Amino acid sequence: AQSVTQLGSHVSVSEGALVLLRCNYSSSVPPYLFWYVQYPNQGLQLLLKYTSAATLVKGINGFEAEFKKSETSFHLTKPSAHMSDAAEYFCAVSSNSGYALNFGKGTSLLVTP
Amino acid sequence: KAGVTQTPRYLIKTRGQQVTLSCSPISGHRSVSWYQQTPGQGLQFLFEYFSETQRNKGNFPGRFSGRQFSNSRSEMNVSTLELGDSALYLCASRLAGTERIETQYFGPGTRLLVL
Numbered sequence: 103a104q105s106v107t108q109l110g111s112h113v114s115v116s117e118g119a120l121v122l123l124r125c126n127y128s129s130s131v132p133p134y135l136f137w138y139v140q141y142p143n144q145g146l147q148l149l150l151k152y153t154s155a156a157t158l159v160k161g162i163n164g165f166e167a168e169f170k171k172s173e174t175s176f177h178l179t180k181p182s183a184h185m186s187d188a189a190e191y192f193c194a195v196s197s198n199s200g201y202a203l204n205f206g207k208g209t210s211l212l213v214t215p
Numbered sequence: 216k217a218g219v220t221q222t223p224r225y226l227i228k229t230r231g232q233q234v235t236l237s238c239s240p241i242s243g244h245r246s247v248s249w250y251q252q253t254p255g256q257g258l259q260f261l262f263e264y265f266s267e268t269q270r271n272k273g274n275f276p277g278r279f280s281g282r283q284f285s286n287s288r289s290e291m292n293v294s295t296l297e298l299g300d301s302a303l304y305l306c307a308s309r310l311a312g313t314e315r316i317e318t319q320y321f322g323p324g325t326r327l328l329v330l
Contacts, residue, residue: 134316145219145305145321153316192258196316201309202248202271203319205258 104129104195106176108206116214121165121180123209125193128174134196135176136203137167141189149191152176163187188213216242219308219322227328233294236325240287240308246270247289248319249281252303261304264289265311293327301329 109124127133134153138146150161157169167178176193190210194203220239228234240247248271249261260273264283281291287308293300303326307319 138321143323145323146307147321148318151316151318194258201246201263201317201319202260202273203250203258204260205250207257 103204104131104133105204106135106193106195106206108191108193108209110209111207112210112212114212114214115183117185118182121178121183121187121211123178123191123193123211125167125176125178125206126174127176127193127195129195135167135169136194136196137161137165137176137178138192138194138205139189140192140208146192149178183211183213185213185215187211219306219320221304221306221322221325223325224323225326225328227330228296229330230296230298232296233292234296234327235290235292236304236306236327238289238291238306238308238322240289240306241320244308244310244320245287246309246311247283247287248307248309249289249291250305250307251275252305252324253299253301258305261291296329298329301327303327 105128107126136151137149150159152169160166165180193206222237246265248263252258263271267283278294283289303324305324306322309317309319
């Protein structure tokens with residue numbers, strides 16, 4: 103089965119600092135990977151997805167992620183954090199059975215002034 | 216286009232009761248998936264429906280069931296509620312077109328509290 107592990111349940115950064123949220127995947131086949139964001143009392147919003155077309159994927163709100171097969175990683179980054187980036191971030195992988203998503207436990211991002 | 220809508224947004228039930236949650240997908244989307252989100256287990260896939268047929272099912276007991284109507288709207292039902300069923304239930308829809316891996320669009324969820 104395919105799975106993802108998010109390192110760090112809580113990450114705190116200063117406004118303007120680099121955001122780095124870590125995600126490692128486990129898959130016996132080329133994976134399809136996603137990053138979603140969840141704001142309080144809201145559903146999930148797709149930030150970006152990797153579908154093997156390019157290893158560096160650019161998403162919305164200035165986020166990007168790089169697929170590294172040798173490290174089985176798909177870390178999410180943003181050069182400069184904004185206060186509005188404070189939210190819960192989920193890494194997910196598409197399962198072998200098709201479109202069902204297997205999510206990581208999530209990383210709560212706190213942005214301090 | 217309107218997004219995925221879920222009703223009701225909040226629900227309180229007692230143990231042993233049953234509950235039905237509703238999801239209306241984005242117009243034109245033909246696939247609907249359901250997920251359960253809890254603090255302990257995180258986000259877990261329940262099932263997916265396409266063309267009124269269940270295509271995939273997660274590892275949940277038979278108390279959890281669903282269906283999809285001809286207009287793609289979906290309902291999920293939980294019978295004999297247990298305290299552990301307290302969760303945020305999220306619905307997601309996708310187009311189900313020709314793209315190999317499509318984006319799933321999530322609704323705001325229904326928060327169920329079982330007392």
